[in-house]
Amino acid sequence: MTEETPLDLAHAAMEAAPAEDAARLRFYERLADAELFLMLAAEAEGEQISPELFETPDGAFVLVFDREERLAQFAGKPVPYAALSGRVIAQMLAGQGIGLGLNLEVAPSAILIPAEAVGWLHQTLGHAPDEVEAAVELFTAPKGLPEALLTALDAKLATAGGLAAAAYLAGVRYAGGGQGHLLGFVGAKEAAQSSLAKAASEALTFSGIEAGAMDVAFFAAEDPAAASLARVGLRFDLPQPPAPQEYRPVMPGSDPEKPPRLK
Numbered sequence: 001m002t003e004e005t006p007l008d009l010a011h012a013a014m015e016a017a018p019a020e021d022a023a024r025l026r027f028y029e030r031l032a033d034a035e036l037f038l039m040l041a042a043e044a045e046g047e048q049i050s051p052e053l054f055e056t057p058d059g060a061f062v063l064v065f066d067r068e069e070r071l072a073q074f075a076g077k078p079v080p081y082a083a084l085s086g087r088v089i090a091q092m093l094a095g096q097g098i099g100l101g102l103n104l105e106v107a108p109s110a111i112l113i114p115a116e117a118v119g120w121l122h123q124t125l126g127h128a129p130d131e132v133e134a135a136v137e138l139f140t141a142p143k144g145l146p147e148a149l150l151t152a153l154d155a156k157l158a159t160a161g162g163l164a165a166a167a168y169l170a171g172v173r174y175a176g177g178g179q180g181h182l183l184g185f186v187g188a189k190e191a192a193q194s195s196l197a198k199a200a201s202e203a204l205t206f207s208g209i210e211a212g213a214m215d216v217a218f219f220a221a222e223d224p225a226a227a228s229l230a231r232v233g234l235r236f237d238l239p240q241p242p243a244p245q246e247y248r249p250v251m252p253g254s255d256p257e258k259p260p261r262l263k
Contacts, residue, residue, distance in 0.1 A: 006030050007066045007102070011109035022148055022208050028121055029152065029206035031086040031102070031113075033159065036064040037071045038089060040080040049082050054101065059115060061101040064089060070106045087125050094122035124205055134178065136217075136225060140171035141232045142181055149214075152203040153183070153236060161239035163196055164188035165221060168233030172215065181214045184229045187221040 010023075010030040017023045039052045039062070051062040064086075065071040071081055084092075093100065093115070100113040150169075157167055165187030172182040183200050185193070197216045204214055219226040 005066050005107075005109070007034055008107060008109045011111060025206045025208055026148075026152075028117075028124075029155075029202065032090065032121060032125055032202075033155075034066050034086050035083055036066055036086050036089060036102075037068055038082045038084055039063045039065075039071060039075065040082055043080045044082055051082075052079075053098070056112075058112060059099055060097065061099045061112060062089075062093065063101045063104060065103055065106065066109075070103055073106045074104060086121075090118050090122040090125065093118050095119065125202065127201060127205065135175040136172055136182075137175045138173040139182075139225075139228050139232050140173070142169050142171050142234055145169070145181060145214075146207065146209065148207040149203065149209055150234075152207045153200070156199045156203045157236045157238050160192075160196060160199060163192035164238050165240075166230075166238060167196075167236040168229045169214075169236070170229055170233035182217055183214055184217045184219055184226070184233065186219050186223075186226045186229070188218050193218050 007027075007030050010027040014020075014023045014027040038049070041050045041052045054061050054063060063074070065074065068081075071079070089100070097115045098118070099115045100118055101111075102113060103110045104112075153167075153169065164185040167183055167185045169181065169183050171179070173179045185196055188196055196218075200214065200216045219229065
């Protein structure tokens with residue numbers, strides 16, 4: 001039996017609870033984050049690709065699969081394809097009146113996603129969080145946040161390997177009197193800060209939670225605020241790339257256990 005993929009599981013959860021917006025949002029989040037294999041009409045020429053277009057009574061669709069072997073099984077022969085993230089494909093199709101056929105005939109997650117839903121996904125992914133400046137007065141332990149948000153954050157941050165040392169979710173009270181929750185990234189690379197903020201915003205959106213329910217901030221590792229945040233916050237560990245190993249050549253005869261060979 002073929003192993004179930006994250007999209008299979010998210011699709012099954014959506015089908016099991018058709019009235020639940022949260023399950024449907026989680027499916028679209030998995031779709032956006034997944035690497036998908038897009039069937040092409042011809043081999044790519046540089047950065048130019050021509051997806052195979054299928055006309056149906058419900059409109060035009062391109063076909064994508066979440067595993068290479070599923071694409072091969074559907075096609076029954078070698079076909080050209082492009083490996084792209086779901087968000088890139090949604091951006092490519094937005095406004096063209098073209099839908100998305102996912103895993104058709106080869107998986108339990110087979111589904112036709114109409115052009116309107118592809119456009120909605122692209123628009124949702126395009127939302128960027130607002131930037132504001134406020135002085136933090138106090139960090140507290142997080143309270144009352146739904147499990148759906150914690151799960152979504154954990155999944156999002158697991159894909160952000162090497163972009164920050166860690167992230168902490170905490171309650172926050174601002175000097176101006178406001179309060180709420182804050183996701184603080186510690187030791188984030190400057191070039192990655194906008195991507196991390198957007199990932200946190202998407203976690204909110206696809207959890208069905210109001211955008212203003214959580215702020216995002218960045219702290220240097222040596223910032224005293226980072227230590228305060230770590231004391232009370234819920235920690236999310238971001239995967240770290242393995243440290244490069246230093247190459248140290250061994251000089252002949254330097255190891256007494258391995259004397260040099262004499263010719």
